[in-house]
Amino acid sequence: MTSSDPAGHPQLGPPLAGIRVLDLSQVMSGPLCGRALADLGAEVIKVESPAGDITRTVPPFVDGNGLYFTHVNAGKRGITVDVRNAEGAALVRRMALQSDVVLENFRPGVLERRGLGADQLLAEHPRLVYCSISGWGQQGPWAQRRAYAPLVHAQAGRIELTSRLRGEPPRQEVHVHADIYTSFMAVSAILAAIVQRERTGFGQHLDVAMGDALLYTDEWASTDLAGYGPDRVMDIWNHVILPLADGSSVTLVGSPVRMFDRWVAALGGTAIDPTPSDDDALAIITTLVAKVPDYQTFETLLENEPMLVAEVRSVAELAETDWAIERNVFAEVHPGARVPRAPFRSRHATIGVTADAPHPGEHTDSVLRSVLGLDDAAIAHLRSTGAVR
Structure with a gap:
């Protein structure tokens, strides 16, 4: 905190410096939070x-890591532990007791059977923030329902x-919205719990459900609960996307039919009187x-x-724009592996990815030494029992 901006405000460093998170989660909903x-x-x-996180197997690969995996695990240290092994579970328990946050997305009850449940850890470590992500919550009739x-x-x-x-007809989404929204709900929950811990001295068990997250981020949920029909004013799904001569596409905000005369004039068309039907007007504009x-x-x-318009671009095309370059939007964490650098920017705090995603067990030894103080003999013993790899 020695340097400052022209206004004399100090540079603050990373907001969560000194906070340790034990990330037991896998696939997307927990890892993106981590x-x-x-x-x-x-x-x-x-x-x-x-066996490793299943997303490691999703191509393409750079330096042995799938880029889908890299996207949500960059900047982490990685260890391999078999929690089905009694010594492995005991090892994770010791690490949890040395952590500020435990993040997990197992089905409710699985970690309790390994002695790693929220109540079991909070009893020994009351300042712990324990975040459980699941499909439908930790209790209730749907707690054990499969949730992808x-x-x-x-x-x-x-x-x-x-x-x-x-x-x-109904069709599935392209993005895993339930996972992504849940991840950021979990981030908010964890940050709030850390702030509350500073005031009260106590951590807590956070129950973050994918079902809750999807409903909370559904801007039409309250409208649908009221039984309102299909007509909506904010109907962006009806905004048209049209092709240009070079094969690229543009999106138009709102219905161009409502400003038909201006569209025709701006695009060099011939004025038409009277104004044609909506279908004919759209065909003329197209x-x-x-x-x-x-x-x-x-x-x-x-x-x-x-009129408001925008070019339809791919992520790769956006990466080449002056906006992305000037803002330094993407970080190359390994040659050939680029990820979005940060969820937001701060003038005074350090925000953003700092390292590549870990290879399997890449930091097992260094983590066990730094977190638990284990020596080479102790680590060798754990390997011999299959507790770590």
Whole structure:
């Protein structure tokens, strides 16, 4: 905190420096939460079984790690422990008692059978923040229900709503929304619990359910609970996307039919009186847009108009824009492996990814030495019993 900005405000370093997170989670809902905490400066230790996180197998691969895995595990230290082994479970327990946060997304009851449940650890470590992510909560009639993001999409209304409003058959989502939203709900919950711990001296058990997260982030949930019909004012799913002459596409905000005359004039068309039907008006605008050679020309034609448009881009194309380059949006954590650098920026705190994702068991020895003070003989014994790899 020695340097400062022109206003004299000190540079604060990483917000979560000194916080240790034991990340027992796998796949997406927990690991993305752990990645965010690491980006905020926490020491995040990812504990994997000997089989490894299944997302390690998702191609493409860079330096042996799947990029899907790298995306949500960059910046963590990685150890391999078999919690089915009694010594392995005891080892994880000792590490949890030396941590500020435990993050897990096992089915409720699984970790309790290994002596690693929330109540068991909080009894010895009352300052611990223990975050459990599940499909439908830690108790109740659906606690043991299998919960993968595609299933929760179906059961929590997302697929039905999309189908109803688009007037199309139900189909699955491209992104694992249930996992992603739950991850960031868990981040918020953990940060709130850490703040509360500073006031009260006590940690707590956090119950973060994918079902809750999907409903909380469904802006139409209250509307649908009221039984309101299919017509919506904020109907962005009806905003049209049209092709340009070069094969690229543009998205238009709102219905262009409502400003038909301005669209025709801006795109060099011939005024039509009376205004055609909505279907015919859209067809005319589509034809005019298709004659525009490229997006730069399209944007120039509309620069003095109130219509809002944007080019449809891929992530790779966005990465080459001046915005992404100037903002330093992506970080290359290993040659050929780029990930989004940070969830947000701060003028005064250090935010963002600091390292590649770990290889299987990459930091087992160093973590056991630094966290538990084990020596080479003790680590060798754990390996001989199959507790660690």
